[in-house]
Amino acid sequence: MGVVRCLGCRCSFCCYTELGTIFARAHSYAGNALPKMAQPTTIERFLILGVPHIVAETADFLARNHAEFRILDWDAMLDGSSSPLLRSAPAQPLLRNNRLLHPHLHRIVTSPGEIEDGEQPTVILDLSLLRAQHRTPVLQVVHELFPNALILSSTLTCTATELAALVGTGSSLVGFNGMPGWTSLGRIELAPALQTSQDATARAHSILAQLGIETELVEDRVGLVIPRILATLINEAAFAAMEQIATPEDIDRAVKLGVNYPHGLLEWADMLGLDCTLRILDALFEEYQEPRYRACPLLRQYIRAGWNGKQSGKGFFEYSEGTH
Numbered sequence: 001m002g003v004v005r006c007l008g009c010r011c012s013f014c015c016y017t018e019l020g021t022i023f024a025r026a027h028s029y030a031g032n033a034l035p036k037m038a039q040p041t042t043i044e045r046f047l048i049l050g051v052p053h054i055v056a057e058t059a060d061f062l063a064r065n066h067a068e069f070r071i072l073d074w075d076a077m078l079d080g081s082s083s084p085l086l087r088s089a090p091a092q093p094l095l096r097n098n099r100l101l102h103p104h105l106h107r108i109v110t111s112p113g114e115i116e117d118g119e120q121p122t123v124i125l126d127l128s129l130l131r132a133q134h135r136t137p138v139l140q141v142v143h144e145l146f147p148n149a150l151i152l153s154s155t156l157t158c159t160a161t162e163l164a165a166l167v168g169t170g171s172s173l174v175g176f177n178g179m180p181g182w183t184s185l186g187r188i189e190l191a192p193a194l195q196t197s198q199d200a201t202a203r204a205h206s207i208l209a210q211l212g213i214e215t216e217l218v219e220d221r222v223g224l225v226i227p228r229i230l231a232t233l234i235n236e237a238a239f240a241a242m243e244q245i246a247t248p249e250d251i252d253r254a255v256k257l258g259v260n261y262p263h264g265l266l267e268w269a270d271m272l273g274l275d276c277t278l279r280i281l282d283a284l285f286e287e288y289q290e291p292r293y294r295a296c297p298l299l300r301q302y303i304r305a306g307w308n309g310k311q312s313g314k315g316f317f318e319y320s321e322g323t324h
Helices: 018-026 052-064 074-079 099-107 132-145 160-167 198-210 226-242 248-259 265-272 274-288 297-304
Strands: 045-050 068-072 123-127 150-154 173-176 187-192 214-217
Touching (some): 068 099, 123 132, 150 160, 187 198, 198 214, 226 274, 274 297
Parallel strands (some): 045 123, 123 150, 150 173, 187 214
Antiparallel strands (some): 173 187
């Protein structure tokens, strides 16, 4: 197999392993050729919603690229709604309370209806880690208000096909890898739903290309490629730590020296957030019922303790305020 440029981690090892193999095969998938589209003549306007620290990272990225965007405060929207459907959706932390979003407070709305007619979004960036049925109520409201907007949904814990069917988006929803740090990967996965039109897929590719992010088409599967493989590797490292085979420091040192990863796997878990890793593993286990995706109990125990990684100041390692 030829060398495939590493995606995200930029190490030499995984260019020769499953990660490289999957992406090499992505080019040969039937129907994966992107249709050509004319250069867009409209200015894209984004509406972002989802996990606060991923939303904050994405907002910073869009601001650096001089893009127009608004941020939907999911929890404030639920609190202010009398709709039984909306109030059934799980709560998420208030975005206004997240210090990472302080530079963007003026862009936060508590209801999609607050957005002026001339500023309506053309792209919805759904950065949730919730399962499809739990994010559906909010996405349905957003889709009803902005039916012509392309929906780019992070499909780490569900498939785009399931989400598109529940939300009722027809052909306008495309799954993508919206894991923490996705804006710095340089190349990410796009996973069109079975219902997604070729035009919507091509548009998603074009929008991300304008932002400097290359894309690869992959099959619509839970966890996609990079998140699935990374979560599985992290899980194995967590089991090694729980079983006291080695200390977290030694496990990470072995990974960095032995396979040339830029980060240790447990350090990577802290960077992603242990909750993100656990949600991916739980979704994979539910989908495939394979023991390799059974989440390490230590991950759950750390989350119960509030040790969620860098964002909380403690995970497998401890972090000072300046390193968050």
